[in-house]
Structure formats: C-alpha cells, structure tokens
Amino acid sequence: MALLTYPLADKGDRPLYLYLYECVRDDIVNKKIAPGDKLPSKRVMAGHLNVSLNTVAAAYEMLATEGYIISNERSGYFAQDVSDFAKRHAPRQKYENIEENSREYFCDFKANRQGVQHFPMDAWSRCMKQASLQGENVLVTVPYNGLLKLRTTIARHLKESRDMDVSPANIIIGAGTEYLYGRLLQLLGHDAVIAMEDPGYRKLAAISGSAGNECRYIPIDDKGLRVDMLHESRANVVHVSPANHFPTGITMPIARREELFGWVNEAEDRYIIEDDYDSEFRFSGQLILPMYTKDVKQRVIYINTFSKTLVPSIRISFMVLPPALMERYVQTMNFYSCTVSSFEQYALAEFIEEGYFIRHINRTRKRLREQHDCILRELKSCPLADIADITEHNAGTHFLLSVRTEMSRQQIAERAEEQDLNLSFYSDYTVFAQAGGVCELVINYAGIDTEKIPEVVRRLCWVFETGKEI
Numbered sequence: 001m002a003l004l005t006y007p008l009a010d011k012g013d014r015p016l017y018l019y020l021y022e023c024v025r026d027d028i029v030n031k032k033i034a035p036g037d038k039l040p041s042k043r044v045m046a047g048h049l050n051v052s053l054n055t056v057a058a059a060y061e062m063l064a065t066e067g068y069i070i071s072n073e074r075s076g077y078f079a080q081d082v083s084d085f086a087k088r089h090a091p092r093q094k095y096e097n098i099e100e101n102s103r104e105y106f107c108d109f110k111a112n113r114q115g116v117q118h119f120p121m122d123a124w125s126r127c128m129k130q131a132s133l134q135g136e137n138v139l140v141t142v143p144y145n146g147l148l149k150l151r152t153t154i155a156r157h158l159k160e161s162r163d164m165d166v167s168p169a170n171i172i173i174g175a176g177t178e179y180l181y182g183r184l185l186q187l188l189g190h191d192a193v194i195a196m197e198d199p200g201y202r203k204l205a206a207i208s209g210s211a212g213n214e215c216r217y218i219p220i221d222d223k224g225l226r227v228d229m230l231h232e233s234r235a236n237v238v239h240v241s242p243a244n245h246f247p248t249g250i251t252m253p254i255a256r257r258e259e260l261f262g263w264v265n266e267a268e269d270r271y272i273i274e275d276d277y278d279s280e281f282r283f284s285g286q287l288i289l290p291m292y293t294k295d296v297k298q299r300v301i302y303i304n305t306f307s308k309t310l311v312p313s314i315r316i317s318f319m320v321l322p323p324a325l326m327e328r329y330v331q332t333m334n335f336y337s338c339t340v341s342s343f344e345q346y347a348l349a350e351f352i353e354e355g356y357f358i359r360h361i362n363r364t365r366k367r368l369r370e371q372h373d374c375i376l377r378e379l380k381s382c383p384l385a386d387i388a389d390i391t392e393h394n395a396g397t398h399f400l401l402s403v404r405t406e407m408s409r410q411q412i413a414e415r416a417e418e419q420d421l422n423l424s425f426y427s428d429y430t431v432f433a434q435a436g437g438v439c440e441l442v443i444n445y446a447g448i449d450t451e452k453i454p455e456v457v458r459r460l461c462w463v464f465e466t467g468k469e470i
Contacts, residue, residue, distance in 0.1 A: 017058035035081035056336040067212045106420035107456045112444035123356040131346035142338040146173025153349040173337035175315040185211040195235035199430035224252035227259040243279040243288045249393040249443040264299045278396045296321035377456040383466035397446035403439045419459035
C-alpha cells in the first residue's frame with residue numbers, strides 16, 4: 001500500500017475533497033492505481049496530505065458511490081477494475097463557445113411550472129426584509145440539515161396540512177429534490193436496488209445510474225404501481241407518488257397502499273420513497289393523506305419541494321427520514337454542508353408562519369382550476385375531439401391526451417415546432433414502446449395563461465391536421 005501524494009496547491013477554486021476525488025479517480029482510470037490495489041486508510045491519507053479526515057472521507061465516499069473503489073469491512077478500500085467503463089468525467093469545455101438555449105415557446109407543454117407573475121412578490125419581499133433583521137444569525141454557518149427555525153416551521157405545516165407527526169430533527173433541507181435524491185442514494189448505499197414506476201419520474205433513474213445503483217422498472221395499472229411485480233423485482237427500495245402519479249394522475253387507493261406496506265415490512269432493509277409533489281392541487285374530494293401517516297414501522301422516506309408550489313428559482317426541498325436512517329445520516333454524512341442559504345431559509349420560514357404560503361396555495365388552486373376547466377372545455381369542443389381521448393383525475397397540473405394518428409412522433413414534433421409548441425410525449429416517461437396508431441401527450445397546463453388556451457388548442461388541432469394553418 002503506497003502513500004498517494006497530490007499537489008493540493010493545484011486544486012484551483014474546487015473544494016479540496018472534490019480535487020482529491022478527481023486525483024484518485026484519474027489514477028485508477030489510468031491504471032496508476034491498479035485494480036485490487038489497497039488505498040491508504042482515511043486517517044493515514046489525511047495525515048499524509050495534512051488535510052482533515054472529513055475531506056478524505058468525502059472523497060472516498062464519492063469514489064465508492066461511483067464504483068471506482070470498494071470498501072471491504074475491516075480490510076479497507078480497494079481500487080476496482082474500470083477498464084470496461086466509460087470515463088465518468090468529460091474533458092473541460094470552453095464555456096465561452098456555448099450559447100444557452102433560452103428559446104421561449106408560445107406554449108411549452110414540457111415546462112410544467114407556474115408563471116412568475118402569479119408569485120406574491122410583495123409578501124416575499126417583506127419576508128426577506130424580516131430575514132435581514134436576523135443580523136449576524138444569517139451570517140453564521142447553516143447546520144448540515146438546515147436551520148432549526150425552518151425545520152420546525154415545516155414540521156408544524158406538515159402536521160396542520162397533512163396530519164404528519166414529524167420531528168424537526170428528522171428533516172433535511174436541500175437545494176432541490178435532485179440534490180436530496182443524490183444524498184439519499186449515498187445513504188442507502190451502493191447495493192440498494194431502486195424500483196420505479198413505469199411510466200414515471202425519469203430523473204431519479206438518471207441519478208440512480210450515476211450513483212451506480214441498479215434500477216427496476218415496475219409497470220402500473222389503474223391503481224398505481226403493481227406490487228405483485230415489485231415482489232419479483234428483488235428491489236429493496238421503491239419510489240412512488242401515491243397522491244398524484246406522474247404522468248397519469250392516478251391516485252393510489254388504500255388497498256394498494258396496504259399491499260405496498262406489506263411488501264416493505266417483509267424485510268428490514270426495505271424502504272418506500274414517497275414523492276408528494278403537487279399534492280396540494282386536487283380539484284375534487286379531500287386532500288389525500290401521505291403514506292407517511294400510516295407508516296407504523298417507520299419505513300417511509302417522505303420528499304417534497306417548495307419549487308413547485310412557489311417558483312422554480314426558490315430551490316428549497318426537504319426530506320423526512322425515519323429515525324434509523326437519520327441516525328445513520330448523522331453518523332456518516334453530516335460533513336455535507338446545507339446547500340440553501342440561511343437568508344432564504346429564514347425568509348421561507350417567515351413566509352409560512354405569517355400565512356402567506358397557505359394563502360398563495362389557495363389562490364393558485366383556484367387559478368389552476370380555472371385553467372384546468374378551460375383547456376378541457378376547449379379540447380372537448382374542437383375538431384381534435386373526434387380523434388382524441390382525455391384521461392384526467394381532477395388532480396395535479398397535467399393530464400393525458402391520446403390522439404389517434406398514423407403520423408410518426410418526429411412528424412408530430414416537427415409540425416408542433418412550426419406552431420411554436422413544445423410537446424411532452426408520454427413515451428418520454430416509459431421504457432416500454434407505445435402501440436402504433438396512437439400518440440399520447442402529457443398536457444402540462446400550469447404555465448398556460450387562460451387567455452392563451454383557445455389559441456394553444458387551435459395550434460394543437462393544426463398539428464394533427466384537424467385545424468386550419470396559421
């Protein structure tokens with residue numbers, strides 16, 4: 001076991017742990033560290049390089065997560081054979097030659113976000129001003145799991161709005177769900193096999209693949225994820241959106257939820273990741289309580305975000321970990337800094353505590369209901385109605401439009417481009433091919449102002465050759 005020496009002064013503006021990770025990774029890829037070679041222990045490496053133990057631990061954790069090294073209990077860390085892998089890092093690009101794609105469509109069905117003009121900027125400004133009055137409190141280091149004030153406020157909000165009994169100590173704040181999923185996969189370990197709904201949330205699949213976790217795609221039926229096929233998958237973690245499945249809008253009934261609890265309680269290492277995005281926007285019946293509220297054995301990991309209910313630029317999400325996982329997180333991952341500034345966290349806590357958030361949700365729900373009713377009314381009365389079927393469940397900000405057509409997806413997309421429409425295809429969210437003769441679209445309508453809807457539908461009719469060209 002040779003000591004590894006790297007010129008730490010060459011790290012530039014990169015964090016030290018990231019630079020160390022890159023150095024060891026490159027040596028493994030280039031066979032300077034041969035497959036099977038034992039790496040110095042974290043303590044020996046830290047002493048040799050004169051860096052903190054946490055720096056080495058973070059670098060080794062990244063290497064292990066991506067499969068460059070493997071940890072053998074009581075034996076240490078060993079380099080893996082990555083000769084059959086594509087290199088995980090791309091050459092540096094000259095960013096000055098890359099232009100940002102900032103095209104704005106007349107209607108973008110993929111961008112399921114609300115218009116910024118509806119955000120209560122005056123109220124948010126007042127909360128930001130109030131946050132600035134915290135003085136030195138906004139300048140100190142944020143705890144790794146987020147400000148206690150915001151975590152306490154979120155716990156109270158979850159109790160009042162969803163009947164969830166949550167300890168602030170079990171909440172972790174992060175800048176977006178993608179970040180939290182990355183940390184969660186690291187916590188669950190390289191061997192965790194992740195099951196996902198098909199169709200479903202494809203971004204988690206990409207994150208899982210990047211982390212080196214195996215994925216299993218489980219078909220859904222009209223009640224949600226098929227638990228019988230989950231049993232056959234040999235997965236030990238499953239990701240679901242039981243309140244509002246994307247992209248179908250299905251709400252998982254209680255019987256199917258009980259089946260899922262039956263599966264998760266069969267083995268000690270199984271968990272359910274409950275993604276509760278969009279659950280506030282239900283247009284009929286009562287709010288569906290999360291599975292977390294029925295989790296007697298503490299196997300549900302609850303994830304939600306404020307980016308969807310407020311505006312995307314407010315990158316604040318949170319997850320609620322079961323006590324056992326939270327204890328593991330504290331012991332092994334508390335070296336990660338919180339990725340949301342204290343200023344924004346104080347402002348959001350104030351926004352919720354002063355009632356601005358719930359008033360914003362109520363106004364948004366009313367507006368989205370009007371958009372929902374308007375676009376359905378226009379679609380049902382236009383020429384497209386003769387060859388199309390609508391599938392929607394009075395929840396969320398999307399529904400499905402199935403159009404009977406012999407045109408290919410490419411033809412449809414090209415005609416949509418001519419009409420300045422960016423379409424969202426159902427096939428983008430599933431691993432199984434669709435049958436010919438039908439084009440299924442995901443109609444995300446949150447960002448379509450009501451006054452634009454008739455024109456949007458008219459252009460959509462033309463795409464499928466049922467309307468007049470503009």
